[in-house]
Amino acid sequence: MSKPRSRRGGGRPTIADVARKAGVGAITVSRALREPGRVSEDLRRQIQAAVDELGYVPDPNARALASARAEVFGVLVPSLTNNVFAEVVRGIYDSLSDSPFRIQIGNTHYSGLEEERLLQVFGSQRPAALIVAGIDQTPSARRLLENAGCPVVQVMETGPDPVDMMVGFSHLNGGRTAAEHLLEAGYRKIGFIGARMDPRSQRRLAGYRAAMEAAGLFDPRLITTTPVPSSVSLGRELFRDALAKMPTLDGVFCNNDDIALGVLFECHRASLDVPKQIGIVGFNDLDMMQVSFPSITSVRTHRYEIGTRAVAMALAAIAGNRPDQRIIDLGTELIRRESTAR
Template structure:
């Protein structure tokens, strides 16, 4: 396999066909035997080859593109990351090209291939989870890559964020210091949101250090929302009996939990303590400000973009920047 960015010539050599045949398969032009097409596409996948759509009229401006792949823009978390990226780029000639994956790794792969075809200067994506094909494309194209929001793994190039496992442990330690012992967990689907699972693992570790365990737990089978938090806490209380504190997978869920307590006349935190994650403004606007962990989302986006622009070449070893997190004591735990 080539040590530099794979080329059309490399694909042709591996597939045992001419460069013209590879070009026709890539452009889906002309009649190609199915077996030939299979060999070419297999070679493309194996090498992580991305066709250069920027060749020609856009080639001179392609280096000014920063590809940004985000899981969602429907909640405040990733728009705040995007604001940080924008703040770092606004005084430069670089422009972001934004794709939304909806937490779907296959969709990320599809958008990534489209972005790389325009030869961006760098790619910014969320988390370490990628399909094998996406990882090969990111590794073999040698452009700068920033993976955001998590630092609990080895990055391809640059990771900017914080440890979600440490955040989970910090939540446990905070509640134990406050005297809570029967601590439950209310969450949402971990399939799409692996960082929520890592925080849960950290919570379990922190409780174990104190000689405790999660007293009860229930997860909503879908994405997080205030309605999901409200309804799931209600179901947990019916099933689990007496608990004195609940850790939610994020602030959206915790705000819903607070609404459940308001509706059922449950005194927070005297009868039930609530603890969230993210430090969203809505949580601090509650009648009793939410106890939670604040992630530095704007700083994560800004730091990632600034760091990528400092050097056009990857370092020999991957680099990790820990932006940390803060406990917001609030009034609910």
């Protein structure tokens, strides 16, 4: 029985049903749910009872329409399978799990155009905040962010000119640290191997280059890159290319840990001793770096924390107290291991 209400909607309880049952006005129910402090203890209890009994759940669409603000965090990342972004996203989810905010992720596939499109889509929802990876937005994407009318956090790297707020680290410094470490360890012919050279990879390469030039050891033939997405198997292939091009190679800074692992495996296969003949440094310090044999030196990045800090900043801004420090640099940390210990 009971085809309760109108043509659509399927007859779920509305705020009016709750109000009727609790014997109060609809607006009081609304307040009791959103700002309990502004409703008397008595009514609050009555309303809660009615909510429980009816199984009332507010309709977020109606709420968003009426308040011109959706309880949604828009998150834009270039890849969903890259462990690095997955960790950031996990940090975001974990920080938001006890809040009323929902999360909507967009995958830009490393494309500026796709980023613009998604920003358009996200913006139409009037999100509570936007978190975007990277600092190299197209001019039009940047304009969309500036006019989004909500807090914006750029993550993954730091730069001089935030749209609003930033959490990340310097990829240039990370790359330089890695190269300097190899130099200190006594390696001389140090290659750079990188796949999918996005802007952050480019800056790591720039850091590597700076260190090599400072040592007077830079040679463009030491660099091996490809636009293809990164993978362990690709790391192996690129290393073989690099070695073919430059047989005297004695070290490599890998743009990420997958590549580094691929390099390590190829060394095993080719019976190249790591670290004696070849030194290897990775980037990100994934868990497996510490376990591999030999274990691999890597530049640790604080990916999960980038996610949690970004949310914390956005939440603060939503609450009206934008943090003084609008740029947070979480830094990187070189973790020395067997792969460069000679």
